[in-house]
Amino acid sequence: MKLHLSHYFSALIITISLVTVTAFSKSADAATTVLTDEPLQTDANTRNYLPTGANALYSKVPGQSGAKVLAKATDLKTLATTADQGQTYFRGYRVAQTNDGNFYLKVVSFNKTYRGWIYVGTTNPADDSTQVSNGLKSVQTFKEGTLDPNVANTTYYFSTPKSSTLTVTQPDWTQYKVGRNLSATTSYVNDSLNVTKVGTKQNNRDNNATYYYVQDAANPQVNGWIKASELTTVKQTYNY
CATH class of the missing domain: 2.30.30 (SH3 type barrels.)
Known part of the structure; x- marks a missing residue:
């Protein structure tokens, strides 16, 4: 009986190990890859945004090594309603596309307090920088x-x-x-x-x-x- 149990637990450990390795492999395979990272060439007046509060602001495109949250989504939502301060509006200046078909904009607040990447949907804003969703909305400031x-x-x-x-x-x-x-x-x-x-x-x-x-x-x-x-x-x- 002891021998039987020993074989059973050994098999169980091997199975768990295989599952863990498989899960790790899938996680590694699913890592986000940046396919393009280019400056936005559209008119500057079409690249002014307010955060929606749906997505956070990151130091790098999310999924990249070392990417950190610079501003939580909830904080950005509050920021968007700030009366008349320089950190209220954001200017977009770079766009990145990832292998999963998503697009991210690199933005900076007008007073330069915030600078980072935020998710803006599956439509390329390089063609029309007003066509963003999720983390940002295009706005007219004046x-x-x-x-x-x-x-x-x-x-x-x-x-x-x-x-x-x-x-x-x-x-x-x-x-x-x-x-x-x-x-x-x-x-x-x-x-x-x-x-x-x-x-x-x-x-x-x-x-x-x-x-x-x-x-x-x-x-x-x-x-x-x-x-x-x-x-x-x-x-x-x-x-x-």
């Missing part, structure tokens, strides 16, 4: 509108000219690495300004604030976008 003729024909001035009142190439946190135009407007506080364009922030950023593009005939270096609430039609005299 939308230009139709300028009211009355606004276009009115002369404006800076309402509170100070170091924090700026004209910008693009409204703050609406494009990656594009923003401030002037360090301050205090040198041009008495200049007349004409409004030539209007636009609004999107996705409830800063309550979808309205911006005007102003032009300064006397000092063209002032030209740029500024929040409409920082302009006035009343000329005041400031001495700085």
